[in-house]
Amino acid sequence: MARKKKPLPLLENVRIESFAAEGKTVTRVFLKPTDETPIVLFVPFAVPGDLADVQVTRKKHSYAEGKIVRLIEASPLRVEPRCTHFGVCGGCKWQDMAYKAQTKAKQQQVEDALRRIGKVEIPPLMPIVGADNCWEYRNKMEYTFSNKKWRTWEELSSGDEFADSSDALGFHIGGSFDKVLQIDRCWLQADIGNRIRNFIYDYARSKQLAFYDIRNNVGLLRNLMIRNTSTGEVMLIVVFGEDSPEIPLLLEAVGKEFPEITSLGYIINLKLNDSIADQEVIIVRDNDYITEEMEGLRFRINPKSFYQTNSAQAYRLYSVAREFAGLDKPLPAELKPVVYDLYTGAGTIANFVARNARKVVGVEYVEEAIVDARLNSALNGIDNTVFYAGDMKDVLTPDFIAANGLPDIMIIDPPRAGMHPDVVNVILEAAPKVLVYVSCNPATQARDLQLLSPKYRVTAVRPVDMFPHTQHVENVVRLELI
Numbered sequence: 001m002a003r004k005k006k007p008l009p010l011l012e013n014v015r016i017e018s019f020a021a022e023g024k025t026v027t028r029v030f031l032k033p034t035d036e037t038p039i040v041l042f043v044p045f046a047v048p049g050d051l052a053d054v055q056v057t058r059k060k061h062s063y064a065e066g067k068i069v070r071l072i073e074a075s076p077l078r079v080e081p082r083c084t085h086f087g088v089c090g091g092c093k094w095q096d097m098a099y100k101a102q103t104k105a106k107q108q109q110v111e112d113a114l115r116r117i118g119k120v121e122i123p124p125l126m127p128i129v130g131a132d133n134c135w136e137y138r139n140k141m142e143y144t145f146s147n148k149k150w151r152t153w154e155e156l157s158s159g160d161e162f163a164d165s166s167d168a169l170g171f172h173i174g175g176s177f178d179k180v181l182q183i184d185r186c187w188l189q190a191d192i193g194n195r196i197r198n199f200i201y202d203y204a205r206s207k208q209l210a211f212y213d214i215r216n217n218v219g220l221l222r223n224l225m226i227r228n229t230s231t232g233e234v235m236l237i238v239v240f241g242e243d244s245p246e247i248p249l250l251l252e253a254v255g256k257e258f259p260e261i262t263s264l265g266y267i268i269n270l271k272l273n274d275s276i277a278d279q280e281v282i283i284v285r286d287n288d289y290i291t292e293e294m295e296g297l298r299f300r301i302n303p304k305s306f307y308q309t310n311s312a313q314a315y316r317l318y319s320v321a322r323e324f325a326g327l328d329k330p331l332p333a334e335l336k337p338v339v340y341d342l343y344t345g346a347g348t349i350a351n352f353v354a355r356n357a358r359k360v361v362g363v364e365y366v367e368e369a370i371v372d373a374r375l376n377s378a379l380n381g382i383d384n385t386v387f388y389a390g391d392m393k394d395v396l397t398p399d400f401i402a403a404n405g406l407p408d409i410m411i412i413d414p415p416r417a418g419m420h421p422d423v424v425n426v427i428l429e430a431a432p433k434v435l436v437y438v439s440c441n442p443a444t445q446a447r448d449l450q451l452l453s454p455k456y457r458v459t460a461v462r463p464v465d466m467f468p469h470t471q472h473v474e475n476v477v478r479l480e481l482i
Contacts, residue, residue: 010069013053092187102468139189233290234260243268306366326409331356359386407430
C-alpha cells in the first residue's frame, strides 16, 4: 500500500523579501515550529514587501515553492494588473508591479550577475534604458490552437458541465504541453493582433474546423503568427496540421475582414514539432515580407526572419551598442575602423553601424539570416558589409581574420547560452581594441566576461529593458584591451 504524502503546510503572515530567478520572489521561512533554520521559499506572482498567507505547493531538501492564497498587506510596489489573464498566463509575471520598480529590479539583476556572481570588475552601471511604452510593444506574437482548453482547478472541481467549447487559441500553460489558455485580449501587441486572432477563432468555431490535438498530432488548425511594424504593416501566417480545401476559404475570409494585412500566407506542417525553420511558406496575398524602419534604414522581415521583438527598444539597444563602439559620430575616412559583428542575425546591427565603419564583417550560423542581411544592405545602398554563414567557432579562424582584416572593434550579440569557449579564444587571439557585448542573459555574459578578463577590462555597462512586465533584461558592456 502506497504511503500517503503528508499535506504541505499553509504558512501565515509571510513577508516577501526580494526577487529571485525566473520572475519569482523569494523569502525565508520556518516550515514547522520545531525547525532550527529557515528554508528558502520561492513564490510566483508576488511583489517584494507583500504580507500574505502562502500555501506551500512543493517541498525539496533545500527549498520550497508556494503560492499566495490570501494577500494581507499589499506591497507599496504593487499595482493592479491590466490583463484579465494575469496569474494564469505566465507571460507577464511582473504586471502587478509598478514599472519603475521593474526597471530597478532589472538594474540590480545585472549588477548581481556581473559583480556578485561573475566576480567581474565593473564600473558603476549606467542607468537602465526603460521603455516609454510598456504596453502593445511586441512586433511578433505566436499563438497555438488546441482542442484541450486549459481549465482551472476550481472549474474542474465544481462538478459543473462546461457550456463553452473545449477548443482554445492562445498560449501554452507551463508544465502542460497539450493545454492552451484561451486568450481574449493580450496587451503585448497592438490591438489588431487581438482582433485577427479572435476573428479566426470565431470563424473556425462557426465552420467546425478541427483544432489541433497536440498530444496525438492531428487536426487542421495548428499555430498562428502575427507580426507588425512601426510603419503600420501587418503579416499573418497561419500554420495548418494537414492540407484541406478549408484553407483558402479561411484565408480569404480573414484577408477580406482585415485589409490592413500586407503579407498573408500559410504553412502546412506535418512534423511532430512546431518549428517552421524547414517549412515552405506559401504567400497568398501581397508581399512575402513586411518592412521595418530604423533611423532611415529599412529592414525587410520575412516569416522566418529574426528581428528584435520590441522595435522601439531595439533602436535604443542598438544606439547604446553603437555609442559604446564609438561609432555614433561621423569619422574621417582614415579613422574608420574594421568592425566584426558576431551572431549578426539579419544584419541589423551591422547595417546600423556601417556608415561610420570602413568595413563590417557579419557572421551568423543561420544561412537564411545571412541572405536577409545581404538583402538589407542592398536595400539601403550599403556596400561596405560582407556576411558569412556558419558555426561561429568554425568560421572565425585566424585564416578568416587574415582574409577579412584584423578587427578594430567587435560587436558580439550571442544567444542566451553565450559564447563557445573556442570563439572566446579566437577573440582573445585577434585582440581588437574594443569589444561591445550585447546580451539577453547577464549570467552567461558574466561567465564570458570572466573568460575575456586576461586581456580585457570592462569600461561601461548599461542595461536596456526590452520586455516590460517580464524578468528579462538586455545588457550592453564595453570592454577595452588592457
